[in-house]
Amino acid sequence: MTTLMETEDEVMLRDAARGFVAESAPVAKLRENRKAGRAFDPGLWREMAQMGWSGVLVPEVCGGAEMGHRAACILAEEMGRTLAASPFLSTAVVAASTLRAVATDRAGTALGQIAAGDVIYALALDEGRKYAPESTAMQAERAGNGFRLTGVKPLVADGSAADRVLVLARTAGAPGDAVGLTLFDIDAARAGLTRDRLDTIDSRDHARLIFDAVEATGDDVLGEVDNGLAVLRAGVQAGQAAMAAELLGVAGGAYGMTVGYLKERRQFDRTIGSFQALQHRAAHLWAEIEVTASAIANAGRVLDKTPQDAQLAVSLAKARAAQTVDLAVREGVQMHGGIGMTDDYDIGFYMKRARVGAEWLGDYGYHAALVAAARGF
């Protein structure tokens, strides 16, 4: 019987992860990173790799911990709780799942490097305001035995720290066609590729990637030419589920801070948490988080058991998470009053990360539409 209840191993993993991020990556660390002008701490990422986090989805034969998607989601959720910054989603989740699905020798080597924490990946898909990979216009022109990539990816997560980039480009058809796209795995230092680090509201690593006739060989192609979206499916779905889990953690973190404040702040000679108007809203938020937690657990389970049929589960998770975290951060700021608006206080960081995460790999509207379609609407 599958259950959404956590197994003993999962409870242990969660406790360990929660303890680790509380100790090594509290929100104060994000503040520190921001001050230092860096998006994450490479030392922290190395420690995560040593604990097997970077190899959470890498097969044991490649040197990974092979813990599965539910485990990856638990890690992402706990990182979300303290806004721990790392290239986990791009590298350990999206790139690892994509490479695993490709299953070539070269992919196997890359997976080993991911598990060892030796390589950081970024995923360069979107070119417009919204997640819409089929709209990709970037050209991969055939040149001799290889390709030449030209175009712009305006906002790539982990784009400036990445050693390698998974990039989707058009080898046939026109923007809007789901076929005719090819996925490349290229070295970020390759000639013709420029990267501009962007100053995003969540203080995390984002960069604009400009490809100017960047050379790619046939070996750089992941999976089939012209069939890049299918090649990416496993990686994207894993990423969507893990981001949903991170957002659940962000919601939980914001909720925790807020309820803590309700118990502490006094006005009118009582704690503000004694006002029923606030009690009911906090209780409602808690209910939303509980319901979302089920959708997140389910997505992990389905990805582990029947990954070929996971779209409904994954989209349900991302849609719920985007809505829930939005409520959590809005209520969080509001229930803090003036102090919630200050940069010195942490709740604003949650609001900013929530906004960025809600967009990545599809927002609420995108995923709600997929849920509706999967349910026959």
Added chain:
Amino acid sequence: MADTDATLDAFRAEISQWIETACPASLRGRAMGEDMIVWGGRQWQFAEPAQKEWLDAAIERGMTAPRWPTEYGGAGLSRAQEKIYREEMARLQAPPPLESFGLWMLGPALLAFGDDAQKARHLPPITRGEIRWCQGYSEPGAGSDLANVQTRAEDMGDHYLVNGQKIWTSYADKADWIFALVRTDREAPKHKGISFLLMDMESAGITTRPIRLISGKSPFCETFFDNVKVPKENLVGERNRGWDIAKYLLTHEREMIGGGARGLLGGRSLGQFLGGLDGAMDDPVTRAEAMACEVNSLAFAMTMERYKDQAEAGQGVGNASAMLKYYGTELNKRRYELLMNAAGSEALEWDGPHGGLAPEWLRTKANSIEGGTSEVMLDILAKRVLELPNS
């Protein structure tokens, strides 16, 4: 002279002619961010010479304070004329020549509660943008429970001696004067021991420390008072009756915040903004939300006007004005959520393809906190308008 259709038509023609001549074309129809607001004050620097030209012209005609009496630098317009003026300003896409806490808050309070000397001294410099005011209400222990202010003013015979601390004082570091709530009687019940005091920010003993907002800017401050000597003539109204003035001023502040004084993204409407984002309205969630925002905004704008007309006709709306603050700010936050959602990944940088959209969105989160939170507004409505019992 009573307004008639004929006099109002003539006024409309004249005032629109005046705006067209007085407000430089370079200021009109432009996206005006927060950086383009003209606040005035001793430290003021105009971003552009055209702003000074426009302000000077407006001062000359009393149009920085259209409804104030001419003797204090206003234009003495009637309610109907002022409405026409605002309509013409909107039609010609002219920015307000001057905005300030003096115009929005202190001025109306002084007109109602100040003595002749206070009005003559403080109102004209407000209309001319010479003195910039800040609001010293909130304290660390007195936010929603505003009547709990502890900053105290002791009567020293020929002056008051002020000690204490304010917090969240918007623009205190840029202001010339502060209007503050101070405790003048520590024995009396909370509401009955408060006075309304004006202080020159250059007085010895006043210091400010800016606090950064989540939007990255630092418009508000902690303000400290350490043995500040304040002349007795700076107390407005009766001593220990400051709470009435405080509340009166708050209704003006709340209407201003609720009205969201500035349009979206410096004057662009929701439709204009969304129309500029190719395909944004194809997403059914965005479309439904945009339609809801538009429906609500239009009906809300009508409600603002209806309430103002009622107030003018002497049928005070009283505590119902808390509804304007609540509704307007919640609506404004929702509109910015919609814009952020529609702009998607283009709005995730501090300064991206849509300029300062992200910081503006973050700033709107304060709308339902500053000037009294949404919860406090609903509380006022429940208790004072719906007359529901206390718990």
